Amino acid sequence: MNYEEKMLLFNQNRFGIYVHFGLYSLLGRGEWTMYSERIPAKEYAKLADSFNPKPGCAEEWVETAVAAGAKYMVLTTRHHEGFSLFDSKYSDFTSVKYGCKRDIVREYVDAARKAGLRIGFYYSLLDWRFPGYFEPEKYPESKEALLKQIFGQVRELMTNYGKIDILEYDGGWDAKLRLDRPQWAEFWHAAELNAMVRELQPDIIINDRSGKDEDIETPEQVVKSGVQRMTESCMCIGDSCTWGYVRFNPNWKTPEQLIQHLVQAAQLGGNYLLNIGPCPDGSIRNEELERLQIVGGWLKENAEAIYGSQRCELIGASQPGLVDLNLQGPWTRKDNIGYWCIFRWGGSQATAVLVGTPVKKVTLLANGRDYPFDWDAKTGKLKIYDLPILPPDPLCSVIKVEFSDVPRRMEETDLADWING
DSSP states (O other): OOHHHHHHHHHHHOEEEEEOOSTHHHHTBOTTHHHHTTOOHHHHHGGGGGOOOOTTHHHHHHHHHHHHTOSEEEEEEEOTTOOBSSOOSSOSOBTTTSTTOOOHHHHHHHHHHHHTOEEEEEEESOOTTOHHHHOTTTOHHHHHHHHHHHHHHHHHHHHSSSOOOEEEEEOOSOTTSOSOHHHHHHHHTHHHHHHHHHHHOTTOEEBSTTSSOOSEEOOBSOOOOOSSSEEEEEEESSOTTOSSOBSOOOOOOOHHHHHHHHHHHHHTTOEEEEEEOOOTTSOOOHHHHHHHHHHHHHHHHHGGGTTTOBOOOSOOSOOTTOSOOOTTOOEEEETTEEEEEESSOOSSOEEEOOBOSOEEEEEETTTOOBOOEEEOTTTOOEEEOSOOSSOSSSSOEEEEEEESSSOOBOOOSSTTGGGGO
16 A cells, blocks of 8 residues: 555544543543652552453444444553553553453454454553653663663554554653654654554554654644644543543533534544543443434434545635635535535525635535525625525534536635625
8 A cells, every 4th residue: 555545545534533541540530640640650550450441341432433433543552651551571560460451452453443443553652650751861771761662562562463554652742841853753763663663564654743754743622734744633522631531521522513623624634533531440431422422423424525525625614824714614525526514504595605616516415405506606606595494404414515626715816806796
């Protein structure tokens, strides 16, 4: 598979589910608890004996992802706390040697592969148990031990579980936040590390968090267009700081918000990776299940507008770098077919402006019914008539528009010309 084919396949998948699960899940205060509360490593390690997720929890994660309409998953194989969810020759601090004494990564891979989902691994470069991460000059032997663990464990992950589609590094920043990305990459020996990964997994997609630019950018809690590479926007269902399980989470996003983020990512040509933080026993709380099932129901009816879609330059809800916006919703497209994803239904008429490509046909995606329209070649104004007064879909109604060619945004040579008609 060449680079273009690899990236196209990943892009066509569009939507994935992120799973943050580890010792931090037992505390119910998020994945940064060890560091944010400065819990000594030996004290924190005592949690490992109580790590006992219920059998079949990975199958529940996968079943939930499938119900949500996701095409791939990413699991935290080891977070910053240093506890690995897989067997390792380079660390005894694992789920195989403590607590449940099970390889959770193996369970996840087997379940995801059986369900036909593409498989992603998250791996944190930093490990709070190593003084050499925080003070490398003061503890050089600890730094070297950390690097040995990283190279050994990444090799294990890339060797022991069959074909892996995605590798998502994290924790690549320096402890004092004084260095730039090239210095991060030098610290982690990222070029050497990633060369090893690609030798073992030639078709893998790697993110940019080792400090070295690779295949994708992975911004958090925001949907945006990539600068030089494709973007995968990573987001929590709840508060932005709650990747791992937090017992009380007051700010759950609505299903409408989640679908808006997904559609916006699609309009900008990127992917959307939506996180769940399983409970201590590995189960998924109802607040997450309910929202993901609703998103999955919408995707089932409107799959054509999302999977395999392409970047669309027609005016959307909030495209970065543009003053223009369309209050009703953004567009996606497939070749010469545009999909207007309307979240704020305007009643019997819908109007889009600066549409620079002739329109041939307008239908409602849900039922295929045709609707009358006018398109003005001079102004680029598209008016669609006789639509239902109430939104056909309470979450997001999709109007399918067939164009004579790839839909283009019309340029305005005089920004004030529209005022006088």
